[in-house]
Amino acid sequence: MITDRLAQLEKLLGDLHDPANPTGAAAVLAADERGEMLAAGETALHDYGLNAEFVPTALGGRLDDLEHLVEVMRSVYRRDPVLGLGYGVSSLISGVLLWTAASPAQAEAAATRLLDGERIAVAVHELAHGNDMTGMELAATLAADGWLINGRKEVVTNIQRAQAVVVFARTDEKPGPRSHTLLLVERAPGDQTTDLPRYATSGMRGLQLGGLQFDDTPAVALGPVGSGLEQALRALQVTRTVLPAMATGVLDTGLRLAITHLSQRRLYGGTAIELPHVRAVLGGVFADLLRAEAISAVGTRALHVVPGSAAVYSSAVKFAVSKLVLDAMDRLSELLGAHFYLREGPMALFQKLVRDLAPVGFGHIARAACQMSLLPQLPLLARRSWRTQADPTALFHGDLPELRFDRLALHAGGQDPVAASLASALQDNGLPHAVRAAAQADLAELTDLAEICARLPIAELGVDAPAHHYDLVPRYVRLLVRISCLQLWRHSDGGFLADPAWLHEPVEDVLLAELFSRHRDHCYFGLSGRSLV
Structure with a gap:
């Protein structure tokens, strides 16, 4: 069970804010000042057997659900992004290349190596x-x-x-x-x-x-x-999706630190967290974290459910999530003022997280490269999918089929079931008025975008495309984010995610009540809302 594995990992890593914890914030910061990997953290991850999370179950590992992998790695990233990238993600990237390109004998040898705790x-x-x-x-x-x-x-x-x-x-x-x-x-x-x-x-x-x-x-x-380029472009769709998804764990800790600090800081006769502007920013950051994890979840599930469309969704996830989390951390930095860049004291971890998070925007693939990858696909998506209807429930809920690396494709061929699901969602008679109005506005936006993109000349969609063509990509990605949120809300199992307050125009009071409740109960701020150590 993934919940058991997460609990085991969180227990091994211990309380982040315990100064005596060898894998706590004090130790993480000390290792950063020395320019070293956190040795105690690596020991804990070795004891947990983290490499097994990167090896398919058919080869003796635990990789059968990329959503589970992402949630495991969020536990590492929320503590120390260096540990997440340095111990884990490097071997994950090499692993997906091997599971895609290697012969059965080569893949088996690589799996044995990783399961023995070695690195590739x-x-x-x-x-x-x-x-x-x-x-x-x-x-x-x-x-x-x-x-x-x-x-x-x-x-x-x-x-x-x-x-x-x-x-x-x-x-x-x-x-x-x-x-x-x-x-x-x-x-x-x-x-x-x-x-x-x-x-x-x-x-x-x-x-x-x-x-x-x-x-x-x-x-x-x-x-x-x-075959190297083809194999790499197929395999790296996996990591381009899950790596930004893992990085949302960094925003969880940044938001948690900010709430703690602002709850204690006295300003203008009260605490800083009582100020309307502060509360509005915190609620907005919480909403952006949920949005980032929503598009991440749909993109991750797409690798299992519609791997032929992952060439679109992987770039969209990287483009959207990196901007959402980086902008959110910037807004928190503005609230914290001078405290956000102190390298000592109770807020010292925040400045490390800001520095360590920066590569999410350019590492592995840059956001500009994601735009270049998406732009040539827009005309075919517009003609084949955006004016149709689809109801791909498995993209938003339920057990996932086997992850098949051999079914990843270089091009989506115009197939975009996420966007096509918007028209189907509007057939739901149970949509609240505000949700329906927002979805209808999104459908009108998608229809307008389809008319523009369907007429784009292919010869003008290369790396030297005009800037106004590249501006179409953010419009499309923003729609994917909103559709993902809508569909996860429609398919939720209850709880806070069943409340439309977190959708397109978040209700601040409801968001803040949930945010402060999770902070008090030490629960994760992202979609899962799970308990933390």
């Missing part, structure tokens, strides 16, 4: 080329006894302490989509690689972000030669 790094990007994967220069050549890699990769997590590395390398000098291959490099003393110095960063100070110089380094291919 992933070296895809190069600083000179950013998100342009077809421009990556690190090259591999075929020799008599296998592939040999030459070149360098920079800013790779866990590169120095990984036992193996998945490498994205050029295997054909000719440009095009078949020019790169995924390769696996075994790391060992004398392995013909040289570790490069760590890049200094403002956040994620304890994360190992090194590089690697390859000099005729032996490697084996994962999948057919030339």
